[in-house]
Amino acid sequence: MIFRYTILYVEDVPATMDFYERAFALTRGFLHDSGDYGELATGETRLAFSSRSLMRQLGKTPAAADAKAPVFELAFETDDVPGALERALSAGATLLQDARREEWGQTTAYVGDPNGYLVEICSPVQLPSAG
Numbered sequence: 001m002i003f004r005y006t007i008l009y010v011e012d013v014p015a016t017m018d019f020y021e022r023a024f025a026l027t028r029g030f031l032h033d034s035g036d037y038g039e040l041a042t043g044e045t046r047l048a049f050s051s052r053s054l055m056r057q058l059g060k061t062p063a064a065a066d067a068k069a070p071v072f073e074l075a076f077e078t079d080d081v082p083g084a085l086e087r088a089l090s091a092g093a094t095l096l097q098d099a100r101r102e103e104w105g106q107t108t109a110y111v112g113d114p115n116g117y118l119v120e121i122c123s124p125v126q127l128p129s130a131g
Helices: 013-024 052-057 081-090
Strands: 005-010 027-031 037-041 046-051 074-077 094-101 107-112 118-122
Touching (some): 005 013, 013 027, 013 037, 013 046, 046 052, 081 107
Antiparallel strands (some): 094 107, 107 118
């Protein structure tokens, strides 16, 4: 098995994809002609979006996300957390935590996307050596 994609349920797929392209410099991989499903290229795994209306048509009842009471987070890694944070805020993200250096050496910041999903912007983690 491989982890292929994560799908976020949103009201407006094209607008959400536009936000993620502007906020996090992601590249559009695919947007269905209906506008109900799209994918962004993020390396080996894709970040996908499906409209809540499509999910309701499929018999699902997706709940709204709440960045202040999340059940998961997306994390985007960068060497320039303050710069990436400013870009995300300029694109319409909501500031939840300004950039700060954590005790384990990583720099982190948190924003909410326009749909209420929690997004971490972080520097690479320095893992302890196995030696």
